[in-house]
Amino acid sequence: MAAGRKGSRTVQAAGSPVVLGPAALKALETWLNAEARHVRHFVIGDENTLRHCLPELQGQVPPLREARPIAMAAGERAKSIEVCHALWSHLADQAADRQAVLVALGGGVVSDVVGFVGATYKRGIRVVNVPTSLMGMVDAAIGGKNGIDLDGIKNIVGTIRQPAGTYVHVPFLRTLGKRELMNGVAEMLKHGLVRDRAHWSAVCAAPLHDLKALEPLVQRSAEIKAGIVEEDPNDLDTRRLLNFGHTIGHAIEARSWESPQRALLHGEAVAIGMICEAWLSWKRDLLSREALDEISRSIQERYRPHPLDPVDHHRILQLMANDKKNADERFRFTLLEDIGHGRINVEVTAAQVTAALDHYRLLMRDGPKEAV
Numbered sequence: 001m002a003a004g005r006k007g008s009r010t011v012q013a014a015g016s017p018v019v020l021g022p023a024a025l026k027a028l029e030t031w032l033n034a035e036a037r038h039v040r041h042f043v044i045g046d047e048n049t050l051r052h053c054l055p056e057l058q059g060q061v062p063p064l065r066e067a068r069p070i071a072m073a074a075g076e077r078a079k080s081i082e083v084c085h086a087l088w089s090h091l092a093d094q095a096a097d098r099q100a101v102l103v104a105l106g107g108g109v110v111s112d113v114v115g116f117v118g119a120t121y122k123r124g125i126r127v128v129n130v131p132t133s134l135m136g137m138v139d140a141a142i143g144g145k146n147g148i149d150l151d152g153i154k155n156i157v158g159t160i161r162q163p164a165g166t167y168v169h170v171p172f173l174r175t176l177g178k179r180e181l182m183n184g185v186a187e188m189l190k191h192g193l194v195r196d197r198a199h200w201s202a203v204c205a206a207p208l209h210d211l212k213a214l215e216p217l218v219q220r221s222a223e224i225k226a227g228i229v230e231e232d233p234n235d236l237d238t239r240r241l242l243n244f245g246h247t248i249g250h251a252i253e254a255r256s257w258e259s260p261q262r263a264l265l266h267g268e269a270v271a272i273g274m275i276c277e278a279w280l281s282w283k284r285d286l287l288s289r290e291a292l293d294e295i296s297r298s299i300q301e302r303y304r305p306h307p308l309d310p311v312d313h314h315r316i317l318q319l320m321a322n323d324k325k326n327a328d329e330r331f332r333f334t335l336l337e338d339i340g341h342g343r344i345n346v347e348v349t350a351a352q353v354t355a356a357l358d359h360y361r362l363l364m365r366d367g368p369k370e371a372v
């Protein structure tokens with residue numbers, strides 16, 4: 001970790017700086033000022049982030065006052081080839097050259113789309129991430145994965161390309177809704193579970209409405225994500241730690257979209273996935289019963305129960321099996337050896353997944369006594 005300007009510090013993610021602390025936006029100003037004068041900046045956000053966050057960004061980062069903001073629609077649907085087309089056209093109309101810098105001001109949708117547009121426009125121009133959602137700050141804006149959805153399949157087209165920098169300014173969270181905040185908290189809990197027990201305990205104990213209390217925890221989570229990416233930029237081994245809760249969680253998320261009145265946010269599905277996968281870790285004799293109970297209790301206290309039906313189990317397994325990495329009804333999971341220690345590449349059978357889903361279903365129906 002490198003000390004930056006007073007009030008900021010920088011960690012590296014695959015060689016890409018992630019700047020944390022109250023002076024993060026000052027550090028962005030310094031970086032932009034160090035660029036040649038004729039470099040043009042384009043700030044791209046969605047309708048919410050341009051309204052709530054752009055005035056503060058331009059107030060604190062004078063070189064961006066000249067930049068004409070570009071608005072995209074808010075929400076997952078904007079991760080489309082049509083939105084990319086509109087952005088590529090806009091850049092071409094404005095004669096943006098290869099020196100231009102795109103500033104992605106928003107949550108994961110904005111950084112995923114802008115990262116992809118930046119990776120492809122004129123074969124690649126620089127992108128700076130300024131995340132405004134908690135999910136963006138602790139996860140999406142770090143690590144270089146970008147992309148769009150196609151025919152209902154998430155993130156199927158995209159690249160891995162590191163941003164020129166990520167600047168994490170926690171006060172942007174002031175205007176983020178509670179449900180969106182909890183969406184990001186799920187990833188913070190995961191970071192603690194796979195890497196850092198003290199962080200897990202701190203996130204569990206944090207008053208989430210208090211941004212001052214949350215700030216160091218957001219920074220720690222961003223640092224954990226960056227550290228894991230720095231160790232394994234190409235997703236070959238260590239980065240799989242970040243999959244904890246996601247193998248089952250992704251399938252539950254996809255299943256929930258099939259009945260829109262029950263649609264879950266990603267983090268909400270991951271919270272369920274973490275309960276199921278912690279149970280699998282216990283069942284496989286990796287995790288103690290005490291640790292399992294602590295994890296289940298802490299997550300249940302924070303997230304609304306999501307009723308599952310045995311019919312869902314079959315569909316969830318189908319959705320998991322579509323993932324080509326997991327052929328033959330055997331799945332490779334990231335499980336837990338302890339709170340703070342993940343283990344990658346544990347083989348799990350379809351029957352064990354079904355048992356884990358049953359565990360969750362009964363837990364929601366009957367409460368903790370059934371958690372065996």
Ligand SMILES: NC(=O)c1ccc[n+]([C@@H]2O[C@H](COP(=O)([O-])OP(=O)(O)OC[C@H]3O[C@@H](n4cnc5c(N)ncnc54)[C@H](O)[C@@H]3O)[C@@H](O)[C@H]2O)c1
Pocket residue numbers: 046047048049052053074075076079106107108109110112132133134135136139140141142143144145146154155172173174175176177180183266
């Ligand atoms: N590339 C990666 O590594 C990675 C990792 C995790 C998630 N993702 C992707 O990120 C997306 C989810 O990200 P998200 O949860 O940030 O969703 P999002 O970008 O849709 O943001 C959620 C909502 O909050 C609004 N918002 C954002 N910041 C705000 C603020 N400060 N004040 C008020 N409103 C604000 C947005 O306009 C949006 O309506 C998904 O598409 C997911 O696939 C990518």
Ligand SMILES: [Zn+2]
Pocket residue numbers: 139187246266270
């Ligand atoms: Zn996730």
